Amino acid sequence: MMERIREGVNSPAVQVGLGIIILFFVSTAFAPYLTSGSDKTVAKVNDNEITANEYNRSLQIQRETMKQRFGESYDLIAQNPEFEKNMRQNVMDNLIQERVIRDEADELGLYFGQTQLLAHIASIEAFHDEDGKFSKETYSKLLRANNYTPKTFQETQMKQMTSQQLWKGVVQSGISLGYEADYRFQLDEQTRTFDALTISASKFQEPEAISDEEIQAEYDKDPSLYQTAEKVRLAYLELSVDALAKDIVIDDSKIAEHYETNKHQYVQAEQRKARHILIASNDDEAAAEQKAQEILAKLESGEDFSELAKANSDDPVSGKKGGDLGWFGRGAMVKPFEDAVFGMSKPGERSGLVKTNYGYHIIELSEIKGADAPPLDEVKDKIVAELQKKQAKNKFVELQARLEELSFEEGQSLDKTAEKLGLTLLTSDWVSQNSGGGIGQEALVRAAAFSDEVLAEKFNSKPIRLNDDRVVVLRVAEHQPAAIKPLVDVKEQIRQQLASEKAVEAVKAFGDKLVEQLKAGESVDDSLAENSLEWQTKTEVKRADAGLGQAIVEKAFGLPRPDNGTPVIDGFAQNNGDYAVVVLKEVNLPNTADIDAAKKEQMLERLGQQHGSQEFAAYVEGVKAKSEINVTLNAE
Structure with missing residues (x-):
């Protein structure tokens, strides 16, 4: 089995392993706001410590996961003390199991090579651009947003992928016998x-x-x-690119200069207006073609296109409008139809019969709208918004640094910070650990509000990045402890x-x-x-x-x-x-002789994986038994 484990070094990384691995950009989203409490040790596995910060961070992630799973029912479910007790115990058990597996992987000498590590990181979709390729810019931005350096992130991933090798090696060692597949077939198909x-x-x-x-x-x-749930009312400052942009005035000369320099960006693709008569093929293509030819002959003899469309077209929408299809560009119509329309050179020109999967069309070009840049007045509002946002982003970066500096210096108030930055000090509605309105809808805000630093020590929070263009700093204005209802x-x-x-x-x-x-x-x-x-x-x-x-x-x-x-x-x-x-x-009961060979092979593979998962669970319990585990925190 150990050879199978070591072979995992040269295999594609397994993405999920019994809940052991949590994608970094989920778990660390809470990191800046859950690490302000005690860094004391709450458990120790051999020589590896589990800190209160790690435990609290994992607990918050679990709460958010449960809230997403149960939706509106979560608040009611969370009131049950047994639910909270079980969730806390599960979090502690998972952290211990993670440490045990890492220790075992190290003891076995499992290793995930640097080349493979970089290939794995490049495969993470969160780092991909719109073309599905790895983006160094996106990678750097996400790491910064989650308080990682490339080195610390790679170290974390290295540990996780090494642990996955152990999981994969054990699971893939599971085997199943032919009679098991027959038995499973009878169970599944009876x-x-x-x-x-x-x-x-x-x-x-x-x-x-x-x-x-x-x-x-x-x-x-x-x-x-x-x-009643413990609640807080928050005083907070919000800095956003959108709010800053609204107050920026753009000079008309700057608008005109931007328009002339970037006129090519506002050029609209050529559009054409046409009308058509459709004769649907249905099950008799020859009859449809003959009818279309007769209508085309009537048009050539001078009969009115609009009236013929109303009387004969099988297009129920345009037919009522004399065949008018309105304006459209390339890509809006099926290819043969588009080629016919954009192949005409002037309004009034008419096609012959055009065959598509809908039937036979007779098309007449009505108008052409060229690929020209619209006048400045038509795009002025768009240009203003672009220039405002560009300036606001620059100002946002500057003010964000000032916001962090001033709110830290002020410590337990935000009044002077608001005054110096010209921001309005806002107040939230009541917010609990699990829900809230307005700014309280943000999970990161709730996590910060109930952290020891903000709630117990009454300090201002660190800047909370809600997205790339929006940051808040908060403090607790009022605190309402949990109380027994009469x-x-x-x-x-x-x-x-x-x-x-x-x-x-x-x-x-x-x-x-x-x-x-x-x-x-x-x-x-x-x-x-x-x-x-x-x-x-x-x-x-x-x-x-x-x-x-x-x-x-x-x-x-x-x-x-x-x-x-x-x-x-x-x-x-x-x-x-x-x-x-x-x-x-x-x-x-079905006849086992009827089982398809390929299906039986798949069934054997699936059964082998099930056996392997059971073996892994037993393997981990065995490793736990020989490990020195000391829990000092009462997870209840």
């Missing part, structure tokens, strides 16, 4: 026929039956579950919570009873009718089908095969609280 019944818990929900005493008792169990504010929330819990219990009792009756051979038709419930019959369903919901399909495929035609019956509570009953009637 079909099952079953009846399913879903009983919604909402049918049993009765909020009005929840008493005030029950609500009080539930609240008293743990009032800390009903807390019962009156959460009474209805608790009422609904208890009603939902009781409904889940009630629907399970109802469902369990149905299953008992069905297994006893009793009729449940009356119970189903009383509750407006109906069976759904699914025929020859495959394991991958999820039309009824994945949980129901998994249950159907988890039941044993019916014996002598006797259905297998079972029920279960679903994750959303609803209850499902499954009656399995038939299982059909």
Whole structure:
């Protein structure tokens, strides 16, 4: 296996390895605003330390990832202490695993060569230009924006890619045998026929039956579950190219000079206006061509183009307008049509029959608009905006440096900085760690606002680069700690919570009873009718089908095969609280002789990778067992 690992040095880099590698431009986007806290050690793996900065940075990244995954539901989910506890523990476990794997890779002497490293960096799409090629300018800009030098970034990538070699070497060492592919084929391709019944818990929900005493008792169990989120209101200065540009006045002479110097940039491509009559080919091309020839003859004899188009064209849009297509340039029409239009030399000229995939066209050129530069008045606003932005960018660079210098010197206020730079000191709405309006929508802003330096020590933040043209510096103006809500504010929330819990219990009792009756051979038709419930019959369903919901399909495929035609019956509570009953009637196994050779080879490869992933997980646990791991932070 070690040879396979070492071969990874000469293989293309694996992009994902069990969540170990995080792309630098995601993780380090938070770095400038999460490194202001303590640099104390929170865990140690052998001789390698994990600092509080690293842990907090990874935790913030995980929070942002979870927020993107769960969307609007995140704030509600995050209120659950178990969710936060598990997330913190996962972050710590991942950091420890990363260190363990790096140590093991070093011990094995794995190495990622400099040439391969540079090739890997050049392959990262974030560094590519519009043509898909590596851009040194983009590379340098992204590194600067994320507080990296080429040396430190390459060192980080070297460590990550070396760790990936270990992962890839173990995973690729996994093998599978032919009988496994046959067995997997039977699992994947078998079909099952079953009846399913879903009983919604909402049918049993009765909020009005929840008493005030029950609500009080539930609240008293743990009032800390009903807390307001910790919030801050921010005072901040915003510096942006767009805002600076608005105040810049451009002299008319500068506008005229720019126009004359760059007139070629404003030249518009030649445009043509035409009209046509389309006779669609449909299934009879000969008939379409004959009809088009007859119309062309009528035009040559002097009949009106517009009237013939209205009466005969199969283009439903232009036909109503006498065939008029309006103005268009090259690339707007199919090639034969475009060639015919741009091949004419003067308005009024008419084509013969032009064949396209739509049918036969008769085209007449109406007007030509040459490729000339528009007058200055037409592009003046555009020129002004360009010159304003150019000057604003230069001013932005200068003021950004001053903003960083003055806000650092002022320390715990931004008033003098605002005055010296001519900026308006703005105030945000209330912002929590996970959400906010206005400037609080920016994850980088929230990360900075709740950092130790800004929140606890009350210092101004470092400049926060929201994009290339926008920077903010902030401080906490007001702080609202998390507080337990009074019962009156959460009474209805608790009422609904208890009603939902009781409904889940009630629907399970109802469902369990149905299953008992069905297994006893009793009729449940009356119970189903009383509750407006109906069976759904699914025929020859495959394991991958999820039309009824994945949980129901998994249950159907988890039941044993019916014996002598006797259905297998079972029920279960679903994750959303609803209850499902499954009656399995038939299982059909495919013939392994029908498996395609190429498909079997793919299946063997996939199974080998699965075995390899399992081996890697066991391998890492073994390495952990022999490592000295000391965690000093309570991740809970």
